[in-house]
Amino acid sequence: MSEGAPASDVRPGAAAAGTAIASPRVSLATGEEVVPTVTSDLVDGIENAIESGDEAAARSAAAALHAADLADLLLRLRPESRPALVRILGDGLDPDVFGYLDEDVRDALVAQIGPTATAKLVAELDSDDAVYVVEDLDAEQKRRVLEALPLGDRALIEQGLAFKEESAGRLMQRELVAVREFWTVGETIDYMRASADLPDDFYNIFVVDGQWRPIGVVPLSRLMRTRRPVTVADIMFxxxxxxxxxxxxxxxxxxxxxxxxxxVPVVEAKGRLVGVVTFDDLVEVVEEKASEDALHLAGVEADAPARDVLRTAASRFTWLFVNLATAILASAVIALFEETIERTVALAVLMPIVASMGGNAGTQTLAVAVRALATRQVLGGEGWRLIAKETMVGTLNGASFALVCGAVAWAWTGSVAIGSIMGMALVANLVVAGLAGAAIPLALERAGVDPAIASGVFLTTVTDVVGFFAFLALATLLLL
Amino acid sequence: MSEGAPASDVRPGAAAAGTAIASPRVSLATGEEVVPTVTSDLVDGIENAIESGDEAAARSAAAALHAADLADLLLRLRPESRPALVRILGDGLDPDVFGYLDEDVRDALVAQIGPTATAKLVAELDSDDAVYVVEDLDAEQKRRVLEALPLGDRALIEQGLAFKEESAGRLMQRELVAVREFWTVGETIDYMRASADLPDDFYNIFVVDGQWRPIGVVPLSRLMRTRRPVTVADIMFxxxxxxxxxxxxxxxxxxxxxxxxxxVPVVEAKGRLVGVVTFDDLVEVVEEKASEDALHLAGVEADAPARDVLRTAASRFTWLFVNLATAILASAVIALFEETIERTVALAVLMPIVASMGGNAGTQTLAVAVRALATRQVLGGEGWRLIAKETMVGTLNGASFALVCGAVAWAWTGSVAIGSIMGMALVANLVVAGLAGAAIPLALERAGVDPAIASGVFLTTVTDVVGFFAFLALATLLLL
Structure with missing residues (x-):
């Protein structure tokens, strides 16, 4: 990749001078809140400038933005205004913006500017960002963009795409600084001063042997503080x-x-150093994983704010359909006891409480287990400990709520029998909820399935069926 | 803080030579899985060594670990074995381990080794880690540790503690490298070579004016590549x-x-540079926030694997109690229609489906809204757009499932009327679920309440009440 200006913490002083639009500023803290750069005022200002044909104002306001903010701006604009802004920016479009865009918005952008212009922008990115952009294009767009790339860049990107998705090979950038262990600090610094093809940002020098295998690492801050004649071998970790x-x-x-x-340096099968993954890519992975867990537990596959209503509804349909199947199963359990309910309608009033408490207690356990697995606080072999603990927690809370709910049911219906039935059913359901809430994600993890995505269905099925069955079966036994 | 060895990506070559215990190794990738350093075998090996009194083996295995791994090891040991290992390690205990420990385990460790030894370890940490450790101690322990600290360290830590919790002031480290804009690259490098009191790791040089206000920043990789006579002002961002x-x-x-x-540099009220927050502290904040959202949505405040059963049960009790209140409210709605149910028991069988579908659809919307707010994909002013979209998604899926469930109910009961009632109630509940699922977290955010923590209660109350009411009220109107 050709070398651009360091895409660092800060942008080189390209302040937006005298625009007609609420001036986009570098985020500054005022008291507690970081003022977001892309405010509703900025979005409205640019929308108005586009509408009224004031291209100069729209261009200068948008061109002054960091790539991340420009991507955010494009997302927030009305879909009709996006191509207009991209056209206005023309060659001034920051290539880095590609890395920050939503897939849907990016596809539209690529379709608009065409493969040649896209290839020109992609060639300016570090190899990891270039792969990130190209990998998600549809097959036809991908082929065209690759064809329009210079051969060297194309080879690097195709190598990147050959690694499997969500692997270190996909995430890594190829640009890095590697030296031999017998180099001195002075030689290393001189090499870096002379070399044009270094990564935009880097934090470590990697030390390799004759076969290009990493044998040490020197943080820049350490290199910086060492005198020139010292050899790298003496200061490397x-x-x-x-x-x-x-x-x-x-x-x-x-x-x-x-x-x-x-x-983190990345090596290929023979141990040779081929790339480096940097922390900023990983912050995203960490957050996406945790976000995904939150969404998956709630039965959402993934979500993009830019996705339209129809596709959003369709993406949620599957999970709701699965939930419907389990709800029908629970209803089938209730149907077994229609006769009991007909005689004592109060049971129909109270039975949702048992199912609801079990579902909630189980969901608590489930969320804890899923996050403990994701953050490796629980390793596979220690699962039994988690199951034991959660079952005991379920038993304790089951006993507490048996007393509370039993009393409520007694007071409400005036029947000691119904109060007792309520209490017994609650204990049973909360014990099962703790057990199943811990065991289901552990079993899924062991089976190689993401525990966040499928646990919820199984769990609520269990707590609904056990809740309704325990309550109504006990009632049938004790009341009839 | 005194300066230790760079706590960098890698540890200086302290390999564990010839221990009797499964040798802890630096994590190496074998194919796809990173082998965790702290395996069950290592834990068992150390447990056995402690039990059999083989202190040398336990010491050499544990001392070779990275601080993060040692913290993990302590967590995984049986609680009885922890003090034994700490005693065996003695002065060899890595101070950095404090920063990685669970609060419960850390409190026990501090209580064991006493305030003087704790203070000695804390004095070796960078100021941000020192504050992180001291802030969570109980009042008495905190006082004693502070008293045992050297005056300079104590002052820095007390200043850190004076900032409010979860603020940049708490997170920042005071150690940083700042120079004036007229310094040359050569002078800057010479200064760093001569200075003993630099942070363990750093990535940028900050440029300040005469009032110590930041006016520029130079990434080390940029400084490194610039010739000595160039002034900092010429290369700073x-x-x-x-x-x-x-x-x-x-x-x-x-x-x-x-x-x-x-x-990110941190400034005080007058704009003077007082510290710097580094990315590693923030990765934790990002992940904790996303994890918290997943847990809060499931009704768990927070969870520590080391917490005992009784305290875990107690921490979950509150939320379950709130859920009970809402379940009782839903039951009260059902009770309004006892007479209707008595005449047509099939209603009792089918009504949980309506509530369950509404609850699940609403939870989907809720999770999406909470994450969109947390990651600022949705800003306050744009809330109406989210609400409109989610209400439309609810309407679409409501219509789809009205057909499916209406048909199921008709087939099951043989009654067209019940099928129609089911369909109408489902549409109503899914529309309300979309509306409430988006509106509740937005309203809570605006009111300054964490939208993840309280949204769930409100939402399921709404979908249960609306679900049961719509279904049973329609049945009362149309069947009686």
Missing amino acids: RDVRTVSVDTDQEEVAFLFRRYGLVE | RDVRTVSVDTDQEEVAFLFRRYGLVE
Whole structure:
């Protein structure tokens, strides 16, 4: 990739001078809130400028934005206004914006500017960002953009695409600084001063042997503080944490998080250094995983704010359909006891309480288990400990709520029998909820299924069926 | 703080030579899985060594671990074995382990080794880690540890503690490298080589004016590649993204994530540079927030694997109690229609389906809205757009499931009327679910309440009440 200006913490001083639009500013803290750069005022201002044909104002306001903010601006604009702004920006469009865009918005952008212009922008990115952009294009767009790329860039991107999705090979950038162990600090610094083809940002120098295998690492802050004649071998850390090109990105994220790493070198099968994954890619992986868990537990596959209503509804339909099947199963259980309910209608009034309490207690356990697995607070072999603990927690809370709910049911219906039935059914359901809430995600994890995505269905099925059955069966036994 | 060995990506070559215990190794990727350093075998090996009195084996295995792994090991040991291992390690205990420990385990450790030894370890940490450790101690322990600290360290930590919790002031480390704009690259490098009191790791040089206000930043990789006579002013980036000491940590995390930052300088009220927040602290904030959202949506406040059964049960009780109140409210709605149910028991069988579908559809919307707010994909002013979209999604899926469920109910009961009632109630409940699922978290956010923590109760109350009421009221109107 050709080398651009360092895409660093800060942008080179390109302040927006005298625009007619609420001036986009570098985020500054005022008291507690960081003022977002892309305010509703900025969005409205640009919408108005586009509508009224004031292209100069729209261009200068948008061109002054960081790529991340420009991507956010495009997302917030009305879909009709996006192509207009992209056209107005023309060659001034920051290539980095591609890396920040939603897939839907990006596809539309690529379709608009065409493969040649896209290829020109992609060629300016670091290799990891270039792969990130190209991998999600549809097959036809991908082929055209690749064809329009310079050969060298194309080869690097095709190599990146050859690694499997969500692997370290996909995430890594190829640009890195590697030296031999017998180099001096002075030679290393001179090499970096002379070389034009370094990554935009880097934090470590990697030390390799004759076969290009990593044997050490020197943080820049350490190199910086060492006198020129010292050899690299004398200051390098020898235990290098590496990952392979095939390592799953969540495994890589685990290493970063656990050890507070800023970069992890990536090696191929023979141990040769081929790239480096940097922390900023991993922050996204970590957050996406946690967000996904929250969404999956709620029965949402993924969600993009830019997605239209019809596709959003369709994406949620499947899960609701599965839920319907389990709800019908629960209703079938109730149907077994129609006769009991007909005689004592109060049972129909009270039975949702048992199911609801079980569902909620089980969901608590489920969320805890899913996050403990995701953050590796619980390893596979220790699952029995979690199950035991959660079952005991369920038993304790089951006993507490048996007393509370039993009393409520007694007071409400005036029947000691119904109060007792309520209490017994609650204990049973909360014990099962704790057991199932811990065991289901552990079993799914062991079976190689993401525990967040399917646990909820199984769990509510269990707590609904057990809740209704325990309550109504006990009532049938004791009341009839 | 005194300066230790760089706590960098890698540990200086302290390999564990010839221990009797499954040798802890630096994590290496084998194919796809990163082998966790702290395996069940290692835990068992150390448990056995402690039990059999083989202190040398336990010491050498544990001492070779990275602080993060040692913390993990302590967590995984049986609670009885923890003090034994700490005693065996003695002065060899890595101070950094404090920063990685669960609060419960850390409190026990501090109680065991006493305030003087704790103070000695804390004095070796960077100021942000020191504050992180001291802030969570109970009042008595905190007083004693502070008293045992050297005056300079104590002052720094007390200043850190004076900032409010979860603020940039709490997170920042005071150690940083700042120079004036007229320094040359050569002078800057010489200064760093000569200075003993630099942070363990750093990635940027901050440029300040005469009042110590940040006016620029130079990434080390840029400094490194510039010739010695060039002045810092010529290579610095002038737009510095700063936060104030009072900025909330989630706002800081937003900046880091949005712009892929590695460090953010922190300024006090007059704009003077007082510290720097680094990316590794923020990865934790980002992940904790997303994890918290997943847990809060499931009705769990927070959870520590080391917490005992009784305290875990107690921590979940409150939420279950709130859920009970809402379940009783829903039952009260059902009770209004006892007479209707008595005449047509099939209604009791079918009514949970309506409530369940509404609850699930609403939860989908809720999770999406909560994450969109947390990641700022939706800003306050744009809430109406989210509400409109989700209400339409609810309408679409409501219509689809009205057909499906209406048909099921008709087939099951043989009554067209009950099928129609089912369909109408479902549409009503899914529309309300979409509306409430989006509106509730937005309203809570506006009111300054964490939308993840309280949304669930309100939502299921709404969908249960609306679900049961719509279904039974329609039945009362149409069947009687």
